[in-house]
Amino acid sequence: MPATMRDVAELAGVSVKTVSNVINGYPYIKGATRERVETAIAQLSYEVNVTARNLRRGSTGVIGLALPELSLPYFAELADSVMDAGHRAGLTVVIERTRGDRDEELAVLTSTWRSSTDGLLFSPLGMTPDDEPLIPDGAPIVLLGERVFSPRFDHVTMDNIEGARAATARLIALGRRRIAAIGVHPGEAMGSAALRFAGYRAALAEAGIPDDPRLHGATQLWHRPSGAAAMASVLDRGVAPDAVVAFNDALGLGAMHELQLRGYEIPRDVLLIGFDDIEETRYARPTMSSVDPGREFIADTAVRLLRERIAGGTARTPRLVTAPHRVVDRASTTLG
Known part of the structure; x- marks a missing residue:
């Protein structure tokens, strides 16, 4: 038999009215109570x-x-x-x-x-x-x-700033100093690109690493081809990055593709980390590190x-x- 609201109430140890309030989105319900009810709903597959x-x-x-x-x-x-x-x-x-x-x-x-x-x-x-x-x-x-x-x-x-700061700091902790930023929007003062760029620069500053504009890979779109093109522009400047922070995973996958085309081995030659933790990162070759933004x-x-x-x-x-x-x-x- 399908589970009833009363079944949910008994499993959660609350009243039927409380279950109804949770289902209907009423405010002022304690977080712990809401969590018990939602867990009971999931366990009983209550529809x-x-x-x-x-x-x-x-x-x-x-x-x-x-x-x-x-x-x-x-x-x-x-x-x-x-x-x-x-x-x-x-x-x-x-x-x-x-x-x-x-x-x-x-x-x-x-x-x-x-x-x-x-x-x-x-x-x-x-x-x-x-x-x-x-x-x-x-x-x-x-x-x-x-x-x-x-x-x-x-x-x-x-938390765009802190996420990008943490990603860059992770690369710095692994001994990298020439860290490329892929996905920069020049002149942008708001939005994900500006915030993630701020986090990247903050981590460099905290480590005493100069921010080298030659390592900035600018692109307006955040798709795989854009990541490959931005990575190519950095490499074509003659600077050899030892790590990459991509401002989203699609950019990271594109950057990885370009690096591999040019003979770079990841992670031996270049470390790489993306942002968003999409499912495809688990199946890239090599699998790609990323920031899970929640x-x-x-x-x-x-x-x-x-x-x-x-x-x-x-x-x-x-x-x-x-x-x-x-x-x-x-x-x-x-x-x-």
Whole structure:
């Protein structure tokens, strides 16, 4: 027989009402209690009766997820994680691709999603802080990413600076001094590239290593071909890097390809570390070290905060939540 809400309550040691509150995203539930209920739901494979719940609440049971693109593995895997988190909460997730275009991002904020969904997880890339007033008041929205921060909305982001600093520091600890940075956006003052570049430079400064512009591999796009081209531009300057920090894993895979084409052996000649810890890093040759930015944490937290807003948690002060990160060592940084 399928598990019931009462079964979940008994396993978690709480009341049926508490289980209902967790499922419906009500705020002010203790973290430990919420965790017990969610664990019990997973263990029992409890399925929320979405149709009945939505009829009672007058909601759609659908949330939107607006992302710049899905061709980048990080965004594709984030979308997958958000859909899993939504499924566990009995929600359907619809995905809107904005191409990182400001006009398309603004269109998402004023389109039919407001009537056909209960809320939106929004990751802008083309918009800037000057566009923040254009985000409508009163709508259940949780912001993702680094382009637009707002005191009016919950925001879940990753620790770009500290993640890149940790990656660079790991290479320095392994004795490397000529560390290339692949994915630099010259002149950018905001966004992932600027933040990760700041972390890279901070680690060099802390180690007393001069920041050599010849080791900066600039590129606007963060795809594999861009990483290969940026790596080639560094090598063509006549400087021989002994390590590489790539600002995302796609860039890292492209840089690895270019290095190998030119006869460099990884990790003997050049150590390499990426950022995002996408699945493909585990199957690269050699396997590629990376910074895990807490993708599952971001997805779970964003869905939870959005559920709380949908459930009526408008009085709560908006939260800025930064996901924990960790450096994942694989063969591309393993010596000996």
